[in-house]
Amino acid sequence: MNGPVQHHILSVLVENKFGVLSRVSGLFARRGFNIVSLAVSPTEDERFSRMTIVVDAESAPLEQVTKQLNKLVPVIKIVELAPAEAVERELMLVTVKATADARSQITELASIFEAKIDDVGYESMTIMVAGAPTKLDAMTDLLQPFGIVELQRTGRIALPKLARRPARLRAVRTRSA
Amino acid sequence: MKLTGAQALIKSLEQEQVEVMFGLPGGAILPVYDPLIESSIRHVLVRHEQGAGHMAEGYAHATGRPGVAMVTSGPAATNVVTPLCDAYMDSIPLVVITGQVPYAVIGTDAFQECDTVGITMPVTKHNWLVTDAQDVPRIVREAFHVATTGRPGPVLIDMPKDVSNQMMDWEWPEQVDLPGYKPTLKGHAKQIKDAARLMGEARQPVLYVGGGILKARAAEALRELAELTGFPVVTTLMARGAFPDDHPLCLGMPGMHGNFTAITAMQQSDLLIALGSRFDDRVTGKLDGFAPDAKIIHVDIDPAELGKVRRPDVPIVGDCRVVIEELVKAVRAEKAKKAWPDIDPWMRQLREWQERYPLVYEQIEDGPLKPQYVIDTLRDNTPDDTIVASGVGQHQMWTAQRWKFNHPYTWVNSGGLGTMGFAVPAAIGAKVGKPERMVWAVDGDGCFQMTAQELVTASAERIPVKVAILNNAYLGMVRQWQEMFYEERYSEVYLSPDLPDYVKWAEAMGCVAFRVDTPEDVEPTIQKANEVDDRPVVIDFHTDFREKVYPMIAAGTSNDQVILDPAHDPYAAGH
The missing domain is CATH 3.40.50.970 (Thiamin diphosphate (ThDP)-binding fold, Pyr/PP domains)
Structure with a gap:
């Protein structure tokens, strides 16, 4: 996920029933749409879940993706969040080699990024950092020279930016056939 | 309870x-x-x-x-x-x-x-x-x-x-409550108006009609629209019968094995009005060469079909019947406003193609039995509203080309998936649904062997379907491709004309069975089969394996390159 990926963010409201994730991911697989990241979470209403799907814009026209998604019976609503108009956040856990002499440099780096040292071992430490995906990318690059042992990212979640003018979030379509 | x-x-x-x-x-x-x-x-x-x-x-x-x-x-x-x-x-x-x-x-x-x-x-x-x-x-x-x-x-x-x-x-729900499922039936009024306006500017229009017409029970509405505009109609494989073949505006089937006029009309059209059709690759041929000058009006109930393959100029989401009925009104209004272009030159061109490039074959009196002759004879010796089912392959294409479908819901076939073995069970299902109608399955020998055992079901349940096997002892369509595109290197396509013995097999399954080898036996045997109404009938027609399906558009080539039967190509013959 290094470098700018041409992507779309879809915020998909689905019925909270078993198998829905499999219906959505199966649709992406068989239509040849690439998923950059996917996060599923409960919503304020327990009947529904929200999937935040980052779609590789190169792999398929967004219109086909949303239209096909809309045909799934448990899909209630799809909102496209234009990257510039959305607050995107992601969480990363990274374990990095940290011998005694490197520890202070890594700690310093962590404080610049407002990251948190979550675990310290004999020769490594685990850092948690949250924020915009670009911030996570930058942190990863800077930790690279120390030696990254393991890294995990949650995939992004997003909400529309609260603009002073009318929001440009756009309901793509709420109908299906 | x-x-x-x-x-x-x-x-x-x-x-x-x-x-x-x-x-x-x-x-x-x-x-x-x-x-x-x-x-x-x-x-x-x-x-x-x-x-x-x-x-x-x-x-x-x-x-x-x-x-x-x-x-x-x-x-x-x-x-x-x-x-x-x-x-x-x-x-x-x-x-x-x-x-x-x-x-x-x-x-x-x-x-x-x-x-x-x-x-x-x-x-x-x-x-x-x-x-x-x-x-x-x-x-x-x-x-x-x-x-x-x-x-x-x-x-x-x-x-x-x-x-x-x-x-x-026990409690039966009064309502269906599916918040994520709300199909759109009614077309957008402005889009329908735009469509009528485009139709009023077209000089070479074609109504490109698909299976959606039948699903929407829109055959009557379509006929009204066609007659009101005078626009010609092509019916895809899935839409055979949606518009009567005996109607003067009907051009028949387009696509890989469509007739020259239907293919070329679409190709040279300046306006394609796609109604419940989906620009399947078997219809469009090579996509970037398909109908290059045509504007597109696309009506479909599935929004995902609009723009999936070809971007429409006027997309309309809605039920075909509802939309066509609205379109008829909009066309009337548009016609009242201004004179529409004269499409007579276009219609004359289409007639000329029809005359020059008819579907052709030749049955020599004492020569091998031609599959087309069997289909024509069957067509001419069965009631007009006979339901015809087919499997997948050459026999399917010949039937789709040659049968006169004058009523909707008389053609039962596997289009998109191309499922060999579809004919026999599908014919049985059709006969169960329409017991008063004559139901014939036109099948290939390869297809028949895949699902023939359902004739046991038909005998046991007294479902009197009739099966015409066009037995050319080959997986014919595959053979055709190997002949044309693999330098006649035939790989695993030979099946044998008499292993199994189809007559014995059919009789063992409780059917009346006949074998036909010569042209003169075709009609009398069909007559005999038509008289059987208490059990299934199978006729094993031994047909000429050399016969190929023409016209043809080779996979991956443009619809400009229609391959005609070399024996009957008017240019090859020096016209």
Whole structure:
């Protein structure tokens, strides 16, 4: 996920029933749409879940993706969040080699990024950092020279930016056939 | 009222006015077969679960009502995957019920367990695993609603055995509540106006009509639109019969094996009005060379079809019948406003092509029997409203080309998936749905061998379908491609004309059977077959294996490059 990926963010409201994730991911697989990241979470209403799907814009026209998604019976609503108009956040856990002499440099780096040292071992430490995906990318690059042992990212979640003018979030379509 | 889940399932099917279902019992579905004994629903016992699915499809094709099939878990469920996929591709309303191992043991690799919901997810419009008997009426209601509305398609209900045995309080839901499923029926008024305006500017228009017309019961509306505008009509493989072949505006079938005029009319058109059609690759040929100068009006109930393959100038989401009726009004208004361009030169051009490039073949009196001759003779010796089913291959293309479909719902075939073996079970399903009509399956010898055992079903159930096997001893269409594109290197396409002995085989299955080798026997044998009305009939026509399907557009080439039968090409003949 290094470098700018041409992507779309879809915020998909689905019925909270078993198998829905499999219906959505199966649709992406068989239509040849690439998923950059996917996060599923409960919503304020327990009947529904929200999937935040980052779609590789190169792999398929967004219109086909949303239209096909809309045909799934448990899909209630799809909102496209234009990257510039959305607050995107992601969480990363990274374990990095940290011998005694490197520890202070890594700690310093962590404080610049407002990251948190979550675990310290004999020769490594685990850092948690949250924020915009670009911030996570930058942190990863800077930790690279120390030696990254393991890294995990949650995939992004997003909400529309609260603009002073009318929001440009756009309901793509709420109908299906 | 207290019922078991199984009783509730059968009662729910009755509520949905199911008259007939096709199926085969087994372990996990046993509880549901028990209350079937007291039910008003007729059950047709098939010999293979694939047959149940295709019969349900044939029934749905012929009647417009959803076909229902019921089978057990595991291998039975996997055997209906082919019909489900077939129905999904061709938008056939189907409700399939599968048994499942008890919910309590799902996930333990129990006997005859398979992940039916997982396997069928990509080939159904939606599917349900029932986890509580109380949900049965609601799920059945939803299943029929989803299968039959919007773009129709197959659905599946997976019924675990313990849920079938569980007690529930019977209550039939008044309403279907699916917040994520709201098909759009009515077209956008401004788009319809735009469409009428474009139609009023066209000089070389073509109505490009697909299976959606039949699904929407829009044949009459289409006829009104065609006659009002005077625009010619091409009917795709899935739409044969949606517009009468004997109508002067009908150009017949376009596509890979369409006729020259239908193909070329689309190719040179300046306006294609796509109604319930989906720009399938078998219609468009090489996409970037397809109808380069045509503007596109595309009407479909499935929004995902609009712009999937070719970007329309005027997209209209809606039910074909509703939209066409609105379009008729809009066209009237547009015609009242201004004079429309004269399309006579275009119509003259089309007539000239029709005269110059007819479908041709030659039956020599004492030469080998030509498959086209068999089809023409069958067509001319059966009632006008005969229902014809076919398998997939050369025989299917010849039938689609040569039959005169003058009524909707008389052509039953597997278009999108191209399922060999479709004809026999589909014909049986159609005959069950329309017992008063004559039903013929035109089949190939390769196809026939895949599902012929369902003739046992037909004999046992007294379903008098008729089967014409065009037996050329080859997997003919594959042979044709090997001849034309693989330098006559024939690989695994020979089947033998008399292994099996089709007459003996058919007789063993309880059918009346005939064999025909010569042209003069064709008509009298068809007459004999037509007189049989208490059991199935099979005629084994031994046809010329050299015969190929023309015209043809080779895969991956443009629709400008129609390959005509070299023996009859007017240019080759020096015209």
